Amino acid sequence: MVIRTLCIVCCCLLLSTAVTFATPQRTVTDQLGRQVKLPTTVQRIIPLGGAARYLVYLQAFDLAVGVEAMENRQPPASSRPYNLAVRSRADKLPVVGEGRGKPVNPEAIMALRPDLLITAEADRAQADRLSSITGVPVLALNYGGRGVLKPELVIETLGLLGSVLGREQRANRLIAELASQQRELERRLSGVKTIPVYVGAISQRGSHGITSTDADYYPLETGGALNLAKKLGRGGHLYIDKEQLLVWNPPVILVDASGTELVRQDLARNRDFYNRLAAVQTSQVFQTLPYNHYHTNLELALANSWYVAKLLHPQRFSDIDPTRKTDELCRLFVGIPCYAQLQREFGGFGPLQLQTRSADGR
Template sequence: MKGKGFCLDYFRVIKKVVGIFLILGLFLSIIPDTFYGQAKQEKSSQKLIITDLLGRRVEIENKKNKRIVAIGPGALRLVLYVNGTKNIVGVENAEKAWEEGSRTYIMAYPQLKKLPVIGQGGADSSPDPEKLISVKPDVIFAASFLDRAKADNLQQKTNVPVVVLDYGNKLLFDQNVYKSLRIIGQIVGKIERAEELINYMQRLKGFFHSRTKDIPNSKKPKVYIGAISFKGGHGFESTWGRYFPFMAINVLNVADTSGKEGWFMVDKEKILEWDPDIIFVDEANLDIIKQDYKKNPEFYKSLSAFKNGRVYGQLPYNFYWTNIDTVIANTFWIAKTVYPERFKDVDPVKRADEVYKFFLGKPLYSKMAKKFGGFTKIKFD
């Protein structure tokens, strides 16, 4: 009986041991798949998927302290608005070679000129894949001078994500600018800063509109903007249809009667026909106007604005695309000049520095005014 009992106990033990090993084996077979799934999920979460302004789906490594470059007209400016100079690892040669001009972002961050060159830059230049690769960027922000095919080609050649930004066509308060700022904020980890910029611009848009929306056209002066820079300097005949600083404060822009939108050249005879009450000129091209005034004073003296001393300067805003900060600063000045009673509590100089500090961290009005003239009446005799 003892032998039989011993055998039964032995087989029970063996059965338990075998069962334990079977369970252990099954558990061990599950663990690798579980860990693999976690690793795959973690790896997937490290990818940030962005849809840029061309509608391209771009995958970016979602890591901190990304190395950043920006190429083409205006791209660097937008990045600096959101992120300052942090993690910018190179700049285009044009940013170094050009004089500072009205590029307020270079005034604010002159140290950018000491960074390595990532390509030639300029309105009609092509990206330089080799120089871009040399600074080992994690992301390339590009202006909309690149179309979809060129952006894809550059991304393929550099093996670096290329994200295309855009300013839109309004100069100010444009939805494409807002989208671009949000994309930059998402990529560099500054979403709150991007939203602060957008909310600030939207508040200003509301401020300008609320103070001017109920002024009847019969009570508004006729206004002209001349000497606008566009791919270089131009004289008095260079103007802008649906000029957005004028639109923001509901100004009667005589150039709008042409039906044109954006930059165009107009005949002097047409300006005589319009005969604006108030004229603003881009101070970057003031010398061109003064030279022309000496040659043809009769033309200018025939205009009501010149006869009545109502010609004013505005700060240059267009250099390697739009300096949005300066456009806003100019809008305060234009509003104060055209509607003095509606904006009697506004000091355009103080508001300009407020704008520069918000966008670029530094008050820049005095430097701009010293270089170009500032918010002032222009004298020709």
């Protein structure tokens, strides 16, 4: 078995080397600063670590020749619209690894003879090692890390992949649209007074409860809100003490739909705590869409921005229907509407009815 495996690896490496000499090459710099030599025309790709999302964004998933099990063995999830959009094709592709940071299968990769591996979950050493083992160039992306949305890195990612995949026109359209969305939000919110908001139940490698938050939560950054988690002086995802939430006692609380059930379970155990929150007392707790699922789903993050902006500043957004805006953004980025399925699976946008009394009325 060992000899057979070595033979397969050697043959694949020899074939890869032969193709390298015969195919026109170019060198690009990936988002980790690595110099990557790859074919001038890329025709066979294996996306890893959530990179399939960007193939869908750039209308290039037809170039995928293999995927992780996350893309075709996990149940379809509306919180990953890109997967819904290409699931019928993804289901037919060979699997090269489990995903979620688990090791890939080098033999499975080499057997598919890809021109390029694209990964969103590798550091420099991991990317170099994967390329060395498989003999396939590895393009590493960095668009903010898990659960982090940095528009400047998203734009850089779209531009890089647009060039590598020959999808420059599509990349430029998405970049222009992202900039347009942000400008329009800024225009409408010009001069408004920001409203203190706490967002909880943020997903991070799974679902979490009310104490899971994000100091850089994009929809608050762009929706005319003051993110109370920023007061802690730390960025990104973090956990707070429940007592801190009582100290802040925000007028508005947002709950990420991926953690709503955990919040309800916590409510049943800690009714007195929730009863002390002003937002609960005044029914100012609202659910947002879960946009962190195997990295950030840009269209859902933008949809949340519009929802939050209208929720906090309705007079500036009277013409905006967040559900229609969500479908508009999903069509733009992945080619299909997605709000109806999100609503079926998670409940969609809207007030979160936290029943703070027990069944006997206490």
